[in-house]
Amino acid sequence: MTLIKVLLALYLALVSGYSILAIFRKRRIFSSISGAALAFGLGIGAVSVIQVMFLSLSIKITPLTMIAAFFVVSLSTLPITLKERKLPGEKERSRKPGILPLIIALLLAVQLVWIIIKTFNYPIIDDDGVWQWGLKAKIIYYSNERGESLKEIAPKMSLTSNGNHPLLIPLAEHYVNVFAGEWNDLYFKAIFPLFYLALLGIFYGYLRRFTGVNYASVCAFLLASLPFMAKLATWGVPDIALAYYHFAGFVLILLWMKDRDTGLLVLSAIFSALSVWTKNEGYPSAVINAAVVILFLFTGGRDVGAVKMKKTAVVFLYTAAVMAAILLVWCYQKSTGVSDLIVNGRTFILERVNENTGRIPYIFNQFQKQMFGAVNKWDLVGYLFVFSIFYQLIKRQKGPEGYILFVIIFKIAVYAGVYYISPLDVKDHIDTSLYRIYLHIVPFILLYSALALKDIAAGLTDIPHPR
Amino acid sequence: MIPLKEKNIWIYVFILVWASIWGRNLFVDIKKDWPDTKKLFGRPVEDKWEYVFGGDLYLFLQNVKKNVPEDSSFTLIDGLEHFKRVRAEYYLYPRTVSPVAGYICVYGREYTVEEGWKTLYNRDRKMILRKMT
Structure with missing residues (x-):
């Protein structure tokens, strides 16, 4: 019975995600797979925002109040959904799947079954999953039972490690247990394999549009089969969610660059904002996405087409949305009264920062080990990336690869910079986090490689560029 | 069925090798976790x-x-x-x-x-x- 309630909770989140997506959706842009993947992330975002509103107004979160909120969301988007249904959809391409996508779907199904078994075999036990994210969710659960408001809950987060970190994941975990009707250390872990699937869905959906089913499914399989990616989908840590939100926000920008549909940009801003609300690493992720938009609009010689007149407005709105998200999350973080472990009064003491120059070789070495040192675990992404860069330099293909490379370099630079200024013991800090934050970069690396090498796999890329 | 163009044969070889090693890794992982899985599967x-x-x-x-x-x-x-x-x-x-x-x-x-x-x-x-x- 509890399982049915949990499935209902997840289903309702997905439906509300679809309702929100309907506002921006253009049938020709999202396939059913990438549409579902986006709807899931939007649904979890909606779940989290609705709960923040309820907690701020001291409204007790129950399945009934959540259903009422979903009803309001769905109802308010109903006219747009109905209008959308009447629109002629894009003429479906020949969708007869070949043998290769079917084999890959089968392999992915095996992988997914094992991930689900592993996820539910243990209660949440990873250090960060327990002490940081799980405990935050548990605090919210018991506080909500007592009818406490967000103002009363926020200071209690000091009981957790990194007490000031954002709440998207704890609120999603809390939501699942509210529907379960009891605190259960198992069921709420369901959201993590779903984020894994959603990330694959976005990755596959984007590539499928530009390279075809065969090539996209092969590349999605490469991403899905990475051992650390599958592991992190079972541990109950939100890195897979952050990787998803940032990647989805970025892919929507790439789609906007092609289609010039402002709706896509708004949707991307929402995903960027949700990445800020997922983890502290979401701050640079959202800023990077805004930087990509600015870069695209203001790099000389580009035909900016329909948005030419609104260039400044677009940049202003996107940046404002990201800044608003950052400000809101920052306000919440201040309300916890917990100072950040990394960015605090000790971080920018010039003398201490200057002393850290000795860290540079160590940080560099750890990054290269993370990217190239796990050959025995079949992590060849780093090598594929280097090969793709050289191939791209020789071929000089035109496409979004430059922007993807920009994001990868920016992210690596930001993370390396944080390790450089961190007041924590750098060895300890890197040991406990680098393998997780690498996951935030890997989908970009694989997307870059997939696009750069697509003409090597010419027999697989069966769809020419649509525009 | 996808036509196996001559110039793409090595891509299929790459996919095959990748999938085989993935399969091997998955098998090792399952084998390692199997005792725990058997013990805990479906338990409260x-x-x-x-x-x-x-x-x-x-x-x-x-x-x-x-x-x-x-x-x-x-x-x-x-x-x-x-x-x-x-x-x-x-x-x-x-x-x-x-x-x-x-x-x-x-x-x-x-x-x-x-x-x-x-x-x-x-x-x-x-x-x-x-x-x-």
């Missing part, structure tokens, strides 16, 4: 916690749960490794750990009896629960 969450904590610690935590009311705080004196302590604190929430509290919970350590505290549970003087009187 408390059985899984018992397995994670180990019998002794789980028994102690059950006693803490039974004797320390929710929303109270307790002092935890233990010889636990960091990750076990973190899990124990999480497991016991909404009971919270505090250096000064109305309950003292001792696990895995010798502890001298003081006056003014009532013993609620004592096993081999290494698992003790006391309440301030």
Whole structure:
């Protein structure tokens, strides 16, 4: 019975995600797979925002109040959904799947079954999953039972490690247990394999549009089969969610660059904002996405087409949305009264920062080990990336690869910079986090490689560029 | 069926090699986890916690749960490794750990009896629960 309630909770989140997506959706842009993947992330975002509103107004979160909120969301988007249904959809391409996508779907199904078994075999036990994210969710659960408001809950987060970190994941975990009707250390872990699937869905959906089913499914399989990616989908840590939100926000920008549909940009801003609300690493992720938009609009010689007149407005709105998200999350973080472990009064003491120059070789070495040192675990992404860069330099293909490379370099630079200024013991800090934050970069690396090498796999890329 | 163009044969070889090694890794992973999976699959969450904590610690935590009311705080004196302590604190929430509290919970350590505290549970003087009187 509890399982049915949990499935209902997840289903309702997905439906509300679809309702929100309907506002921006253009049938020709999202396939059913990438549409579902986006709807899931939007649904979890909606779940989290609705709960923040309820907690701020001291409204007790129950399945009934959540259903009422979903009803309001769905109802308010109903006219747009109905209008959308009447629109002629894009003429479906020949969708007869070949043998290769079917084999890959089968392999992915095996992988997914094992991930689900592993996820539910243990209660949440990873250090960060327990002490940081799980405990935050548990605090919210018991506080909500007592009818406490967000103002009363926020200071209690000091009981957790990194007490000031954002709440998207704890609120999603809390939501699942509210529907379960009891605190259960198992069921709420369901959201993590779903984020894994959603990330694959976005990755596959984007590539499928530009390279075809065969090539996209092969590349999605490469991403899905990475051992650390599958592991992190079972541990109950939100890195897979952050990787998803940032990647989805970025892919929507790439789609906007092609289609010039402002709706896509708004949707991307929402995903960027949700990445800020997922983890502290979401701050640079959202800023990077805004930087990509600015870069695209203001790099000389580009035909900016329909948005030419609104260039400044677009940049202003996107940046404002990201800044608003950052400000809101920052306000919440201040309300916890917990100072950040990394960015605090000790971080920018010039003398201490200057002393850290000795860290540079160590940080560099750890990054290269993370990217190239796990050959025995079949992590060849780093090598594929280097090969793709050289191939791209020789071929000089035109496409979004430059922007993807920009994001990868920016992210690596930001993370390396944080390790450089961190007041924590750098060895300890890197040991406990680098393998997780690498996951935030890997989908970009694989997307870059997939696009750069697509003409090597010419027999697989069966769809020419649509525009 | 996708036509196997001559120039793309090595791509299929690459996919085949990648998939084989992925399959091997998955098999090794499944083999490694199989005993735990067999033991825990479909079991209630408390059985899984018992397995994670180990019998002794789980028994102690059950006693803490039974004797320390929710929303109270307790002092935890233990010889636990960091990750076990973190899990124990999480497991016991909404009971919270505090250096000064109305309950003292001792696990895995010798502890001298003081006056003014009532013993609620004592096993081999290494698992003790006391309440301030």
